[in-house]
Amino acid sequence: LVKQGKVNLLTPYQIHSIIGEDKVTGAELKNFDTKEIEQVAADELLFLFGLNKKLGPILDWELELNEKKISVNTENFQTNKDGIFAVGDINDYPGKLDLILCGFHETTLAVQEAYRRIHPGERVPFGYTTSNTKLQRKLGVAE
Known part of the structure; x- marks a missing residue:
């Protein structure tokens, strides 16, 4: 799905906050390397456990x-x-x-x-x- 452009895989980030009331509309992500917080639009969030x-x-x-x-x-x-x-x-x-x-x-x-x-x-x-x-x-x- 990533190769087909249907999913954006963002690493190395941690969710700082989820945006939306009754439905997810986006998220603020903190970059592990730069410590900067970025806001991204999203229809869905998939949580994958990384080690x-x-x-x-x-x-x-x-x-x-x-x-x-x-x-x-x-x-x-x-x-x-x-x-x-x-x-x-x-x-x-x-x-x-x-x-x-x-x-x-x-x-x-x-x-x-x-x-x-x-x-x-x-x-x-x-x-x-x-x-x-x-x-x-x-x-x-x-x-």
Whole structure:
């Protein structure tokens, strides 16, 4: 679609704000390189997840690294620094697979540990979207 001129693919940008009331009419985009904000007209916005494994200033945090990836424990994906977690393609542990499914699993365990720290002694809320009508209503899939 890009080659056919039907879609404009803009990189390296981050959405600064979405323009429009009931319908998207455009967006303000911030250029990662120049830091400038540009306004573009748009009929639709497609959100694609991009990866950048450059650690940048995180290298100054004295985290344990293994070949430019952050070492974590697999119980809660905490790094060697208390309270700092790393999930997804940026972390490393024995048996690590760079799959989005693994990132979801890692994030779930890290968030549960963060919740326990923020709310000590409280039960971590947990629910299944397939059977929890309260969650289904929030998601707009149940009456």
